[in-house]
Amino acid sequence: MNVILKTSDNFGEGGTFAGGEMIFRIFDKEELKRLFDIMVSGNKVVGPVEIARDRNDKPLFAFNDVDSFNDMKLDYTTTKLSAKKYFLPYKEDLAAFRMDENDWQKKVDYNINEPFIFFGLHACDINALNKLDKVLMESVYPMPYYAAKRKNMFIVGIDCTPQPYCFCRSMGADTALHGFDMFITDIGEKYFVEILSDTAFNFLKNIRTAEPIEADHIHYMKVASEKNKKFTTHVDTTDLTKILDMEFQSDVWKQWGEKCLACGSCSKVCPTCYCYGVEETVDINLRGAKKTKMLYSCNLIDFAQVAGGHNFRPERHVRLKYRYYHKHRGFVEAYEEALCVGCGRCGEACLAGITVPEVIASVRGEEN
Amino acid sequence: MFAERRIDLDNQLKFTDIFSEAPQKQHRKSDLSTFEYTYKAEITNIHKLTEMENLYRIQIINTEARRQFIFQPGQFIMLELPGIGEAPFSISSSPSRHGDIELCVRKAGNLTNFLSRVSRGTHVGIRGPFGTNFPMEKMHGQNILLIAGGLGLAPLRSAISYAQDNRSRFNSVDIIYGAKDPSQLLFTYQYDMWRADDIGLSIIVDKPDLLWKGPVGLVTKILEQMFSERGETFFKSTYAIVCGPPVMFKVVCNMLNQKDIPMQKMFVSLERRMHCGMGKCCRCNVGSTYTCLNGPVFDYWTVMNLKEAI
Numbered sequence: 173m174n175v176i177l178k179t180s181d182n183f184g185e186g187g188t189f190a191g192g193e194m195i196f197r198i199f200d201k202e203e204l205k206r207l208f209d210i211m212v213s214g215n216k217v218v219g220p221v222e223i224a225r226d227r228n229d230k231p232l233f234a235f236n237d238v239d240s241f242n243d244m245k246l247d248y249t250t251t252k253l254s255a256k257k258y259f260l261p262y263k264e265d266l267a268a269f270r271m272d273e274n275d276w277q278k279k280v281d282y283n284i285n286e287p288f289i290f291f292g293l294h295a296c297d298i299n300a301l302n303k304l305d306k307v308l309m310e311s312v313y314p315m316p317y318y319a320a321k322r323k324n325m326f327i328v329g330i331d332c333t334p335q336p337y338c339f340c341r342s343m344g345a346d347t348a349l350h351g352f353d354m355f356i357t358d359i360g361e362k363y364f365v366e367i368l369s370d371t372a373f374n375f376l377k378n379i380r381t382a383e384p385i386e387a388d389h390i391h392y393m394k395v396a397s398e399k400n401k402k403f404t405t406h407v408d409t410t411d412l413t414k415i416l417d418m419e420f421q422s423d424v425w426k427q428w429g430e431k432c433l434a435c436g437s438c439s440k441v442c443p444t445c446y447c448y449g450v451e452e453t454v455d456i457n458l459r460g461a462k463k464t465k466m467l468y469s470c471n472l473i474d475f476a477q478v479a480g481g482h483n484f485r486p487e488r489h490v491r492l493k494y495r496y497y498h499k500h501r502g503f504v505e506a507y508e509e510a511l512c513v514g515c516g517r518c519g520e521a522c523l524a525g526i527t528v529p530e531v532i533a534s535v536r537g538e539e540n
Numbered sequence: 541m542f543a544e545r546r547i548d549l550d551n552q553l554k555f556t557d558i559f560s561e562a563p564q565k566q567h568r569k570s571d572l573s574t575f576e577y578t579y580k581a582e583i584t585n586i587h588k589l590t591e592m593e594n595l596y597r598i599q600i601i602n603t604e605a606r607r608q609f610i611f612q613p614g615q616f617i618m619l620e621l622p623g624i625g626e627a628p629f630s631i632s633s634s635p636s637r638h639g640d641i642e643l644c645v646r647k648a649g650n651l652t653n654f655l656s657r658v659s660r661g662t663h664v665g666i667r668g669p670f671g672t673n674f675p676m677e678k679m680h681g682q683n684i685l686l687i688a689g690g691l692g693l694a695p696l697r698s699a700i701s702y703a704q705d706n707r708s709r710f711n712s713v714d715i716i717y718g719a720k721d722p723s724q725l726l727f728t729y730q731y732d733m734w735r736a737d738d739i740g741l742s743i744i745v746d747k748p749d750l751l752w753k754g755p756v757g758l759v760t761k762i763l764e765q766m767f768s769e770r771g772e773t774f775f776k777s778t779y780a781i782v783c784g785p786p787v788m789f790k791v792v793c794n795m796l797n798q799k800d801i802p803m804q805k806m807f808v809s810l811e812r813r814m815h816c817g818m819g820k821c822c823r824c825n826v827g828s829t830y831t832c833l834n835g836p837v838f839d840y841w842t843v844m845n846l847k848e849a850i
Contacts, residue, residue, distance in 0.1 A: 266576055269623060271622060275663055278576075278578050308820065312818070313575060315575060317575075448815065452622065461622045463626075470822065477813060478648075479649030479652060484812065485848075490848070497847065
């Protein structure tokens, strides 16, 4: 029995991401390939692949379309770029215009193409999606372009090994509680899977699975507690919103601002950065025009510049500070959680070596 | 100074009135189609106000949509010129005119420069209305003090029109308007109409020309005069609406606060870059507050507590 995902147009409805009681299963390791083969036979699958090696001969990973199980590296560390290109494309057409002599027609396309499967997303990236849902789907003006993709997404999560730059535990994003369809954990000889959706349950009917027994539970808990011990980077978020307010005029921001190159790399790799700019361009035959949305970064110089030339944030340190304020102060105020999952990508990508744990520690007046 | 104060009872609490004519704001989660929904509108008239500013009269073409287009003073729309771009503008006309709006636009960027060259009859797109408004209904029975600097008169004109339309509901209505020089004064043709409707209007310019007979200086000068003329009780029941360059907000609002107008009874309208108008693009964030959703009209207390707002 094959399960083929269908594009749903009525993405305003609830979808499959409701929480509820989890169903646990276990299966043998070789069954995972079979599960993948069944998934890929009728659906587009996106998974982590090794795309190159860096100068230290360490592998570089990325999320790409995959069609074979062996192309994927499920033991990947962290991808350089987040999976954002699949739900918040860097460039996306919002609308098109057809222009006549004195009139025009606007055509809006939400760009729903086909449903797809994310195979092997880490907890931090799933949590990033959950955070984006709050602002892009559950807010006053939900964004159909995002919702169209989000509601047509099937997610297979996978457990990970904490890297030196990971601080997801401090941000409360080291485990995903919802927002996925199934989550696979390696418990030694077997895989332990949490099932959150009906579609996932149907997929698993195609492979041999079993009810976990007490020994499996013990294995799972052991794996989880060992993972916890591996975190080396921590961020103290106690009273952070108040401390950020108190230290608004602090000199540490200027010190970081002097280092910052205002290149926007941090926003490009961030799984939760969603700020954008809109540009309209006229077709070369003057018969049409396009309205294009492009992801932007608050660190770029003209982010807050208004017509007439006034710039509300002309200095680098002010823009860098604003980035931290939005993620660790404003979003917390609005949604009671930070807009940061602690994946550490921004620190790894930063050309000036600025990392979130260091910046926050310095604002708190802690020595590194 | 810190004597015990009695808190005034706010007997005008507004509960959601399901029968009210006011729009059930487009805050329905299921209504995804409103995101890029554009009303097609026609520029029916262009009135040159100064060298830099034009007043555009824009009418939603569909008569039914025009009638249903309801906004409150202080709200803004996103004006779209296909192929050129989209930008936010405060509505400068009376809310009673529904989808037949007026925008006061200064030539400042790409879109506004293009707009200054279009002719009557051009079709444009309108999204909105967006944002918060001046709480005019709360001000019923009270004095209103409107203080504008330069182009800040544009969003205030909607509130002034509201006051004109509902003059009997307010005690005294006063406008203090400051401009750089007499040639930059906006809406000069309306001054007599406002005065005829018993709206006090004081105009002050910073750099007078030879023909100028009025006062010279900044709006604070008029404000100080007003402080000495009107009694303490006048300011007890006064709401203030302030709009102008960022420097003006702080000075004027602090002066008003010293006259015991609570910060929550002073309203300012902020200006920021916007690309969506719906709290998505983050370009208009002040600290972490969206100017498009939580503003552009803020009470001064909120603005005081927003980092880098003014």
